[in-house]
Amino acid sequence: MNRLDIFSDKDTYELVLDVETNVVNDLLKDTKAIVIDKNVLELYKNQYCFEDEKLILIDALEWKKTPEEALRICEEIMLKGVKRKDKIVAIGGGITQDLVTFATSVLYRGIKWVWLPTTLLAQADSCIGGKSSLNYKSWKNIIGNFYPPEKIIVQSDFLNTLSDKDIRSGIGEILKVHLLSGVAATESIVEQLKTYKDDQSIMSEMILNSLKLKNKILEIDPLDQGLRLKMNYGHSFGHALEAATNFAIPHGIAVTIGLDIANYIAFKYNHLTEAEFLKLHSLISDNLEQDDFVVFEFKDFLEALQKDKKNDAQNYNLIIPVAYGEVALTPFKMDQNTESLFHEYFEHFYQ
Ligand SMILES: NC(=O)c1ccc[n+]([C@@H]2O[C@H](COP(=O)([O-])OP(=O)(O)OC[C@H]3O[C@@H](n4cnc5c(N)ncnc54)[C@H](O)[C@@H]3O)[C@@H](O)[C@H]2O)c1
Ligand SMILES: [Zn+2]
Incomplete structure (x- = not known):
């Protein structure tokens, strides 16, 4: 199992890559609320133990990435009986992350959350750094703050159901962080991109390398x-x-x-x-x-x-x-x- 300590302006927090299914299931059992992209729920409802009464569903639509939607999530979290000291779990791509980062930061002035990113873009890039960016009226990514999760679990298996376009979208961010990180990082991504489609282990390596470079x-x-x-x-x-x-x-x-x-x-x-x-x-x-x-x-x-x-x-x-x-x-x-x-x-x- 691969793990990293992620830097923030306060404490470091932990990221783990590719854990056993039962580790995730234990986490889901222990929480009162799971905020999840509804497409991801549909695809993975048989793989992980989701209890219906804990679920708060997200439509991953850019026009819904708003403060109003974040407040709706706060309300639903409260209605699930979550208190100041409880921890919630969030599962989805960048849209889910932006909404949950904001919601968890303001509810009770901050509650703990564990984050399972499910798109390549979120796994290789946006899951660390703790940023939220919400849209307001016609302004894009204009409302936000920094509020990292307590822990991140990257399950690269989630990528098996991602569209080719969303995979290529994630590769864009992987390219970015490698190309700005020196000649050696540039040369290594040139090589890895030649074979990642045929070898799944290369994808996990590219994700971990991208996170290490961003973490620096x-x-x-x-x-x-x-x-x-x-x-x-x-x-x-x-x-x-x-x-x-x-x-x-x-x-x-x-x-x-x-x-x-x-x-x-x-x-x-x-x-x-x-x-x-x-x-x-x-x-x-x-x-x-x-x-x-x-x-x-x-x-x-x-x-x-x-x-x-x-x-x-x-x-x-x-x-x-x-x-x-x-x-x-x-x-x-x-x-x-x-x-x-x-x-x-x-x-x-x-x-
Ligand atoms: N806060 C940050 O640091 C940061 C950084 C980069 C991007 N973003 C934001 O992230 C958003 C884009 O996020 P994104 O590209 O990760 O995805 P997304 O959340 O927009 O999801 C893209 C699509 O993939 C689906 N999906 C998610 N996981 C899936 C899976 N495992 N299998 C099949 N389908 C799946 C979603 O339902 C959705 O239809 C933008 O709003 C962007 O502004 C935020
Ligand atoms: Zn970006």
Whole structure:
């Protein structure tokens, strides 16, 4: 069994990978409330012992990832008789995580929770770091806080029922953390991605390596005030693509494309050689399918990019490679020159 101590601004907490089914069942027996993605419940109701009266169901829909929904979860947890000292269990993907992080942080000013992430994106990336991000009206991921679970259990078996698109979405975040963590991490992910589809053990290894790399960043910057900004590599462009396509592109796939755009700009500014850019481009392209390239209006993309939280009045502040395997926050003037570079990328590669 693999385990990690995850860093936060307070105590460390434990993550374990691939435990026996009865360990999970004991946990489910001991709790009064289980908040679970209803699709996951349907798929796994025969594999784990879920008692009906404990269940609080989540619709994993982006438009329902709201403070109102988090408050509904608080109410349901209270109605299950959960008190200040009790611990609840949550099971699902990133949407479930964002809702439960927020709900558990405010109910009784904080109750303990154990987290079983079920998507690759949540297992390899978002399950650690303790962040919640809820949508409010038309603002995306605007309400949130930090409130890590007491323990995380990553069961890689959950991935057997995940769609190919959701697997590729998770690979986007795995790519991100490896490509920003040095030459050795970059080279290792290049190799692992060649074989992960044929060998399940490679997937568990990629998940654990991604978590270790992110954990190193959390150790230095648990509250996202400096170094952790690097984890935003690919995200300014990714978020802008998500917005411009009305969220038709899943988060990690938009991030995959965002990484390629960031690398292209780095290549144009001589931070990457053409050979380095093309090597990464080929790796990134292997994680994309034809139907990922959803048509959008370039002006909508720019408009969304201009709203990025990292920008200042004159500059797009973007996380861009400054060398192969290394990224940094870099200002780019909000002018025609910069914007025509973005346009050039789409002309050449977005098809
Ligand atoms: N808080 C953070 O640190 C953080 C980081 C990244 C992303 N996010 C958020 O996470 C969300 C995306 O999360 P996601 O991609 O993990 O998934 P999700 O929660 O959106 O779920 C995606 C789909 O997969 C289904 N599903 C979940 N587990 C399954 C399984 N094992 N088998 C079959 N289907 C399963 C869900 O029901 C849903 O239909 C976004 O809202 C994003 O903003 C949060
Ligand atoms: Zn992300």
